[in-house]
Amino acid sequence: MTDTGRPREREDHRGARRSRHRRRRIVLSELALTITFTLAVGLGLAQRGALDSTAVFLAGWALNLVVLALCCTLPWSRISGRWVILVPLADFVAIGLARAAAGDALSGVGLLAAFPVVWIAASRVRTAATVAITVVAALAIIWFPLVAQPGPVTVDTLIDPILLPIMLTGLAWFVSELTKADRRRQEALSASQAALRESVEAGRARERLLGTVLDTVSVGVLAVDAHGDDILMNARQREGHAAAAPPGNDDPSEAELLIFGEDRVTPIPPERRPVLRAISGEGLDGEQVWVGTGRSQRALGISSRSMHDDDGGFAGTVVSFNDVTALLQALHAKDDFLSNVSHEFRTPLTSILGYLELSLERGESLPDGVAGYLQVARRNALRLERLVEDLLAINAGTFEVHPVPTDVGRILAEAASSSLLRATRAGIRLENHAPAGLPAVADPLRLAQAVDNLLSNAVKYNRRGGSITLDAALGGDGLIVRVEDTGIGIEAEELHQVFDRFFRSSSVRSSTVQGVGLGLLITKSIVSEHGGSITVTSEPGVGTCFSMLLPQPTR
Numbered sequence: 001m002t003d004t005g006r007p008r009e010r011e012d013h014r015g016a017r018r019s020r021h022r023r024r025r026i027v028l029s030e031l032a033l034t035i036t037f038t039l040a041v042g043l044g045l046a047q048r049g050a051l052d053s054t055a056v057f058l059a060g061w062a063l064n065l066v067v068l069a070l071c072c073t074l075p076w077s078r079i080s081g082r083w084v085i086l087v088p089l090a091d092f093v094a095i096g097l098a099r100a101a102a103g104d105a106l107s108g109v110g111l112l113a114a115f116p117v118v119w120i121a122a123s124r125v126r127t128a129a130t131v132a133i134t135v136v137a138a139l140a141i142i143w144f145p146l147v148a149q150p151g152p153v154t155v156d157t158l159i160d161p162i163l164l165p166i167m168l169t170g171l172a173w174f175v176s177e178l179t180k181a182d183r184r185r186q187e188a189l190s191a192s193q194a195a196l197r198e199s200v201e202a203g204r205a206r207e208r209l210l211g212t213v214l215d216t217v218s219v220g221v222l223a224v225d226a227h228g229d230d231i232l233m234n235a236r237q238r239e240g241h242a243a244a245a246p247p248g249n250d251d252p253s254e255a256e257l258l259i260f261g262e263d264r265v266t267p268i269p270p271e272r273r274p275v276l277r278a279i280s281g282e283g284l285d286g287e288q289v290w291v292g293t294g295r296s297q298r299a300l301g302i303s304s305r306s307m308h309d310d311d312g313g314f315a316g317t318v319v320s321f322n323d324v325t326a327l328l329q330a331l332h333a334k335d336d337f338l339s340n341v342s343h344e345f346r347t348p349l350t351s352i353l354g355y356l357e358l359s360l361e362r363g364e365s366l367p368d369g370v371a372g373y374l375q376v377a378r379r380n381a382l383r384l385e386r387l388v389e390d391l392l393a394i395n396a397g398t399f400e401v402h403p404v405p406t407d408v409g410r411i412l413a414e415a416a417s418s419s420l421l422r423a424t425r426a427g428i429r430l431e432n433h434a435p436a437g438l439p440a441v442a443d444p445l446r447l448a449q450a451v452d453n454l455l456s457n458a459v460k461y462n463r464r465g466g467s468i469t470l471d472a473a474l475g476g477d478g479l480i481v482r483v484e485d486t487g488i489g490i491e492a493e494e495l496h497q498v499f500d501r502f503f504r505s506s507s508v509r510s511s512t513v514q515g516v517g518l519g520l521l522i523t524k525s526i527v528s529e530h531g532g533s534i535t536v537t538s539e540p541g542v543g544t545c546f547s548m549l550l551p552q553p554t555r
């Protein structure tokens, strides 16, 4: 209620002020004439003999006094602006009476008409109308006495006092034009003031909106200018800043904040701290740090973008702080779980494999068919053992390789022949184009594992009637091994994730093709340990090509 009433109160207040201002203007304008008129009356009375008719002269003055009294008392706020013009018109009449009664000695009293002329010219009346009114009123003032007096009216007597109307008309025109120009300036000024007010209002509204948005989001936001001084910090960031403060220091500088690296204990030197680097214009993308100590220690992902002014110059930086503590804790919990489970699997698996080997050694003494069953059980136990080894190796983060001079041609031929059966069963053609003897330096077991992974994927993610090509060559950069297939391919937006832990493409996740998303990560680790690199190109529905490059020692 009070809120909606406030604008109306303000409007009423403004209306009352405008009305007071209007009355003041009218009264002061009229008062200027009345004072001058009164002095002229004094002058006229002082030389009583010079006046043609004292009574008429005083009647003119009295009329002016009445007009002044009306100006002071009329309720101008309720009277339309158009009627105000009656005031100077009434003044013309008062001045006309005074001039008619003044006689030759005081004929200059007609110059008082300049007051109403200026009044009309300065009002909103058009120039042409102002000039017309002035001409009519001035002629009436000079000719009325001639017509009213006894005696002949000749052209000469009419022309004689014509200077007064000419002067008044010139004055009317001049003041009217001046006022018009001034009013246009005023209007332009008011329009630009209104536009300025509007844009200030809009700016304030945007600022309020931004403030609310920034305090609602769960990300800390800090903006600094080109000199590194804070220009904005949202509520979340204020909390984060406080959490990073050393105990007992309520207003730490950036260099004093407790910021640690990935291990949570090694302080990051001030010049390497993400915020300071961001402030100096470096763009960050989710750089991770730990802030604070003890139980309240938090992990933050820090990103930043530079701001630029209209000329493209550096204008400051916006830095965002995303609390990723819960995510990291969940990832660590998952890694710990996998590692623990893998360890727990290893001992019983070793035992199972041992007893299977022992049983198989009995050979012919086994009942019919049992040896076959045991072979299947051993194969699957070996697969499980490999998976457990892979999980442990990945968690440990290392894949030891021992590169030695080896015949890569033979390794690739063996890998191709062991995948051939699976490929043929799936209706896929597998061709090995690698040369038979290809000497290179590599870890034979690990290289075989990497090629196995790629060939196994090329079979799994292929279609009946498709093909796989295995190729290898020694080039200037080292040994290149390529596995190309005409399978289902990988979407462009997923391609950069294929070497990520547990990644499986969206189309594969919904299919029956089995996998855990570790093969390519292991392959990449093997290649990296050789000091090499692996790349992939793919087109959905057309096929995929993996290419491994293993640098060779120079001879």
Ligand code: ADP
Pocket (backbone or CB within 6 Å): 453, 457, 458, 461, 485, 487, 488, 489, 490, 498, 503, 504, 505, 506, 508, 514, 515, 516, 517, 518, 519, 520, 521, 544
């Ligand atoms: P897995 O095969 O056990 O799922 P990988 O790490 O070997 O795990 O592969 C990761 C994912 O990459 C696969 O799930 C599949 O979506 C995609 N991928 C790998 N190789 C190919 C390929 N040759 N063609 C199409 N997609 C592939």
